[in-house]
Amino acid sequence: GPVAFAARAIQARLNYRPDDIVLTAVPLSFDYGLYQVFLSALSGAELLLSGPADHARLLGFARDHGATVVPLVPSLGELLVKLASRDPRPTRIRLFTNTGAALNAPLIATLRETFPGASVAPMYGTTECKRITILEPDGDLARPGSVGPALPGTEVLVVDDDGRPLPTGETGEIVVRGPHVMAGYWRAPEQTALRFRPGADGGPVTLHTGDYGRLDADGHVYFQGRRDDLFKRRGSRMSSVEIEAAVLDIEGVREAALLVPEEDRDMVLFVVGETPDVTGEQVLARLGDRLEAAKVPDVCHVLPALPLTPNGKTDRKELRRRLMEGTDGN
Template sequence: HRNLAAGAESVSQYLENRPEDRILSVLPLSFDYGLSQLTTAFRVGACAVLMNYLFPRDVIRAVEREKITGLAAVPPLWVQLAQLDWPAGVDEHLRYITNSGGAMPTSTLAALRARSPRTRPYLMYGLTEAFRSTYLPPGEVDRRPDSMGKAIPNAEIMVVREDGTPCAPGEPGELVHRGVHVALGYWNDPEKTAERYKPAPGQPSGLPITEMAVWSGDTVKMDDEGFLYFIGRRDEMIKTSGYRVSPTEVEEVIYATELVTEVAAVGVAHPVLGQAVVLVIYTFEKDESVSEKLMDECKRQLPAFMVPARIIARDEALPRNPNGKIDRKKLAGELAEMFEENPS
């Protein structure tokens, strides 16, 4: 309970929530980011409007009808909302939007800002094990749109090497979160708890009680000013030709073309490469030349080892997990035997 109260206090502080706010809650309450919409509202005495939507258009209509001041969503939903027409004047009451659960494509962010110019975007990063970790202030979005920001109030975020020593600026390392938001562990799962909850780096020896921190498993880097940049989740990194490829980097190139509605880059077992990069795309418009155009763009912008081996076009939206994120594991499972007979 202390974690929930501390998280609500920190988030409501940087979002500047107030009793007059009307926060639209469209994410599952089983998702910590979704539950945060309620706890944040409760913390300041604001109104939380619960919604179980069927179509993305319904969300936009609810924002207008309910005079919503704050809206939180995950990247797949933001991509859909950015492709819709928004009512004129919605930014007269929609004070802010927030994103977590994955990186928002820069082209999607630009489209959202064009549709609601006075609405402030907060780009955030969070861990289920520690509520929320970082946020990028709206005033920094133009300067560093690909940054995940700095630590939220009452948290300390470190970037460390495998031995726990601090990384130099620009050096990739593991994100470690310490502070009041860190939970005690996983319920009835001591093995998983020991894997993620370890002593916080840099503690003096001889302390009677060791402070535990969350070792995220995510690879990030920090610049000279302390702003953080997401590289990839360790369990989602694609290992191809001896390189590690972040799916997000490949997907960013694809979203920037504005040729697709959704895209996911996954690693598929390959007899020569170890894993091959495979793109799965979905687009409203059925254009057989889209895959060819996307491949040309990848070859133009990406190094050879990051260029997809294949592009798979689907006739329906990509599968989601219970939190509304694209289900990469399911997609990878469906494509697991793709290169067994024909690796070329």
């Protein structure tokens, strides 16, 4: 029931077509990949699967088979742009979707420039209810940073620490109601009670996502980070998402990941440069022009690439391990 509802609601927003060919290079073990099977079945589209061993030939595969829809995580987006710089022949791609780890604004702009006629649809979700919001294709041009409004038939609220809805524009925890919200965690009643709670207004069960963000007047969500991404430093509240976005605004920086402060260390920034001559000192100096001093890390390591999880997200556990072992690339 919840899976069928979620698939139909996502299809209603993305509108896959019977003549679409959906190139799925994200793993089917990742729900983002699995739902491409459901969406293709619902729409009558053709599903085209590509595994990690074929990534170096991904663009040629897309071109040869006439792919029109490509679900992306950032590493796949970067790969397609790099491959297209070597082979700029046109493709039939009309839509890129994104969830899991968010595409940054420079990468979205580069995708549009590299693949003329292709739209980008940012999305936001969590395992406990699959998808939460979807922005209409290219909706970020009018609403930069938005991940869209709630799925049809669902509701998204932003609440304070007591579960009370906050006014438009105020940051709080993102909570979700709808038929796609799962019943709870298997044999984990305490964790279930913490995340799945009766609505403060007496309404249906509400999923507390542990993510923070705000709503605009039209109900569009602006994601600002997980609870773990929010922290206080030198008397100021901040989020790793905000700092990473400012770093990505620096010319010459392609990727960024911030480890938040822990008991035994301050925050640490990792970046990947567009060219080998980008230095941590340069990045921190330019970041100081964009953010107040409390939000600028003392340490920035330049890596050839960020470590990734199998789902294409930045592997922060691996970054912590490298820091502890002194193998951070500097």
